[in-house]
Amino acid sequence: MLKYLWLSLTVFIIDQISKTVMVNWLSLYETVPVMPFFNLTLAHNTGAAFSFLAGAGGWQRWFFVVLAVLVSLVLAVWMRRLSSADKVEAISLALIIGGAIGNVMDRLVYGYVVDFLDVYVGTYHWPAFNIADSAICIGAILLIMDSFRKPAVKR
Template sequence: MYRFRLIQRKPLLAAFLIASLIFLLDQFTKMQVVQNLYLGQRNELTVFFNLVHVRNYGAAFSFLSEAGGWQRWFLTIISAFASMVIVYWIKKSDEKKYLETLSLIIILGGALGNFYDRLILGYVIDFLDFHWSGVHFPAFNIADTAITIGAILFIADNLIFNRYAKEESGES
């Protein structure tokens, strides 16, 4: 496919460009939150969505957020290691598996956004707050969204699309 040519031919360049865009968008939105909402502020935008300004000292869903401080460096090291592994996978990726490569690039952009926050600030800034019938999903950010979208694409490509391609080609 023409639109994936850069990913197929120069996966590291594509990774740098796309991951950088995700990282910059993530950091820009977090900067806007810090400049326009005080810590703890909640602005209701719709009946199911708020903008909030919260600090997450832990991982996803605030896991380890009250662990006493050691989690900052633990999660920072894990993020750095995961990012290096993802770059290695991108470098070694099969040029025909462009969706898998794209999914890894998207995950990398999100991982770098949260890695930067943990390294520099000691916490991750979360601001997207969805809720329904009094139940709030944990607040998250653009980096978290990228990681989730990338993971969904990765799973879909490896479980659904690859199986469909094998069935089409007659492989089992």
């Protein structure tokens, strides 16, 4: 089922192109309103999801790089072991791998992850995120939904 790694590559390319455009177009924290609930706002995240460990002093950069690479390798092995009937599971894993590698590239190139998607309601703003984060979330949701679809494995 490694044939779905094309999806990982597609996510990676779209993520990197979008981040390059935003970095070259916006200044840090500059906001461009798009819709009444959505802005483009350039932000840097040295931590993980929701800026977890963002102020940890720098060691987290390499920790998250190693963690994401290891998780991606484990997911690729998992994907390789899937049967041809497990298409949704393979697609889910491919999305997660593409997103993880997209954010790893940022950490290697910039030392932080480039975020720019800003969703909000009133004055409440969801933490800024990017295409890679979106792919990871969509992949995780699909994986969870697919797990409910499959019968339990008897051992």
